[in-house]
Each structure stands twice: as C-alpha cells, then as structure tokens.
Amino acid sequence: MNYQTIGSTEYEASRIAMGVMRMAGKTRDEARDIVQTALNCGMNFFDSADIYGAGESSRVLGQALHDLGVARDDVILQTKFGIAPDFTGKRNGIYDFSRDHLLSSLEAELERLQTDHVDFVLLHRLDALCDLDELGDTMAHIVDSGMARHIGVSNMGPWSCEMLQANLDQKLEVNQLQFGLCHAGMVRMQMHEKMEDDAAADRDGGALSYAQLTGMTIQAWSPLQYGMFAGTFIDNEQFAELNGVLAQIAEERGVSKEAVAIAWILRHPARMQVISGSMDPERIRAIAPGADVELTRQEWYDLYIAAGNDLP
Structure with missing residues (x-):
C-alpha cells in the first residue's frame, strides 16, 4: 500500500481508504472481518458519515475497531455532516449547517465511533441557507475544542469552496467527489x-483544476460504479x-x-x-x-x- 499526504496536513494516509456507507447491518463478526481485512491490506483511513445507515455504519465501525484493539493513533477517522434526513418519513430531509445541528451531529458521531475526535470532518452537501458567519464560528469551535483536527467538504464546486473558505479560519483540506x-x-x-x-x-465548475491549484485532496467515491x-x-x-x-x-x-x-x-x-x-x-x-x-x-x-x- 502506498501512502499520501492529505491536503496540507501532517497526515500520511493510505491511497485507498475504506468507506463504510454499507457497513450498517453487518454483524459484529462480519464487521470485524471487514475492518481487519482493510487493515491487513494497509488501509489506515476510514470514512463515514452521520447519515450512513442512520448512524449505524459509524457505530458498527467504532465497535469493530474497539473489538480489534486498534490504537486510536494507528487509524485516521473521517466523518461527514450537514445532511438532516428524516428516517421516519414524516417530513422532507434537508441540508442543515446550523450550529446546533452540526455540533449535535458530530457529538453523536464521536460517541458512535467510540473516540473523542475525528481527524477530518467534511460538510456533506451545501446548505443553501447557510449563515456563513455562524458556520465559521462553528467550525472554529469544532477544531479549537479538539472534536476534529481538520475540515473539508464533499460534493462541492470551486465557487462554493471559495465562499465557505472566505469565512473559515481553517483550510478546507478535502473535497469528496464522485x-x-x-x-x-x-x-x-x-x-x-x-x-x-x-x-x-x-458540470463540476473546474473542481479538478481548483483542487490542484489549492492543494486540496480529492477523495474519489464510487470508483467502480457507473451512474450514481x-x-x-x-x-x-x-x-x-x-x-x-x-x-x-x-x-x-x-x-x-x-x-x-x-x-x-x-x-x-x-x-x-x-x-x-x-x-x-x-x-x-x-x-x-x-x-x-x-x-x-x-x-x-x-x-x-x-x-x-x-x-x-
């Protein structure tokens, strides 16, 4: 396994990361086998999101890492937040970058992952009603408090990144794109x-050139899929x-x-x-x-x- 620096950070991550969107529903033994296989292959980076399996994917991942006795410093954990679906079907799902939603979502993710911090947290999809000043204060609190070491985005184009970056103290290190x-x-x-x-x-606003110019790491999701x-x-x-x-x-x-x-x-x-x-x-x-x-x-x-x- 080869490794690479993520963005401008100090992290040396496996060039292939394990995404756990489909981990919800796996038994404890199955999850342990999956995670151990990834580790045996040299993967040290695990990506989740608060909406994967309504949080169950993160919980199963956290339990598997605990069961395997994996030291926290031996893996890089990343999660995403900012989408607020209604898993009961009683209302429409929305995007929500409000302080209350982001903080409560991340706190719940840390509990599910059985850790006191994630190494990267990404804003999942752009909230059209985002209060940029509030977001800047929220992300600064998240990093300053140690809940996350670094921040990034997912599924966003260059102008959205520029708009957010102008109101953030921390550099956007990652953009996760299909x-x-x-x-x-x-x-x-x-x-x-x-x-x-x-x-x-x-259709991407020059996202590829933008990432190369700014030093953002593009994380390619669904690499073996066609369509969405x-x-x-x-x-x-x-x-x-x-x-x-x-x-x-x-x-x-x-x-x-x-x-x-x-x-x-x-x-x-x-x-x-x-x-x-x-x-x-x-x-x-x-x-x-x-x-x-x-x-x-x-x-x-x-x-x-x-x-x-x-x-x-």
Whole structure:
C-alpha cells in the first residue's frame, strides 16, 4: 500500500481508504472481518458519515475497531455532516449547517465511533441557507475544542469552496467527489474545453483544476460504479470493451481488474485518494494492490477511451 499526504496536513494516509456507507447491518463478526481485512491490506483511513445507515455504519465501525484493539493513533477517522434526513418519513430531509445541528451531529458521531475526535470532518452537501458567519464560528469551535483536527467538504464546486473558505479560519483540506473510469466528466471536460459538443459541458465548475491549484485532496467515491449507484462496471456486459482492456492490463500486471481501475484514478497528477466502499473482504483484497500499480500514459488513455470517452 502506498501512502499520501492529505491536503496540507501532517497526515500520511493510505491511497485507498475504506468507506463504510454499507457497513450498517453487518454483524459484529462480519464487521470485524471487514475492518481487519482493510487493515491487513494497509488501509489506515476510514470514512463515514452521520447519515450512513442512520448512524449505524459509524457505530458498527467504532465497535469493530474497539473489538480489534486498534490504537486510536494507528487509524485516521473521517466523518461527514450537514445532511438532516428524516428516517421516519414524516417530513422532507434537508441540508442543515446550523450550529446546533452540526455540533449535535458530530457529538453523536464521536460517541458512535467510540473516540473523542475525528481527524477530518467534511460538510456533506451545501446548505443553501447557510449563515456563513455562524458556520465559521462553528467550525472554529469544532477544531479549537479538539472534536476534529481538520475540515473539508464533499460534493462541492470551486465557487462554493471559495465562499465557505472566505469565512473559515481553517483550510478546507478535502473535497469528496464522485470520480472513476465511468464517471470521468472532470477530465473529459478539460479535454473538450472550448468545444461545442456535450463533453465540453462543465458540470463540476473546474473542481479538478481548483483542487490542484489549492492543494486540496480529492477523495474519489464510487470508483467502480457507473451512474450514481447504478452498479459496478467490473464484469458488466454493458462495458465489454472496458473490461477487455482492464483484463489485458490486469493479466500483464498480475492483479485484478478492480486494482487496475483504481490505479487509473491514482495515476492522475492531482494525487487523489480513493474511497472504496466494498464490504466484501475478497474484493477489498482485490482492490488494494491498485495503490501499487503505476499505469503508463498509454494504458491510462487506452482505459479512458475504452470507457466510452474520446479525444477531440
């Protein structure tokens, strides 16, 4: 497993992190096996959110780390907050960056994770009604009190980041964005810049260039998915050409197709970190070697084109 610095922080994190959105519902034994597998593969970074399984994912993760006797300093914990769904179905879910909501959400997450702090906390999606002064005071309190060491965002474009950053004392170190071979709009737009075709449409506001300019770490979520949770493209007949190229490179490198797909993300000079959400120990072991595979430029472009993208 290779490691990288997150943003401008002192943290050296595994280039592939374990995302636990799907951990809710796992038995205590299953969760222990999943977490131990990730640790055995060199993953030291775990990502959760207060809404994953209505908080259950974080609780199961915290219990698994406790059961395994993992020292707090040996892992990097990250959570996200700012979404306020109603799991009873009695009202509409909303986004909420109010001080009361953020503090109560983070306090509950710390309890579920069985820790007194998280290393990173991310604002999950932008609250259109955010009071910027209140948010600045709240995030300063969270860091100054030691509840979180560093802050970041998720699913936000450059102008939203700039707006928030102007009112924050702490640097936004992370932006968690969907990215992968079948969700490659951030790079496709750059290659089609100034053209009049659909691929030139900028749906990310230049998020990739912005991250490189500011030193933010992009965390790529759903790296093996197409669409938004539509399914994986690995061994999917809809993506026969892509799987053919993945298989060829995988055979030459002695790794899995999953590892090659992960390596494609990590090859980009933005130095992204991948959030792997698999709860299957076998697949976790298949994915992990991707951090150690360095694709050639030709291989990277071959995969990009096989995924249905073109070069103008």
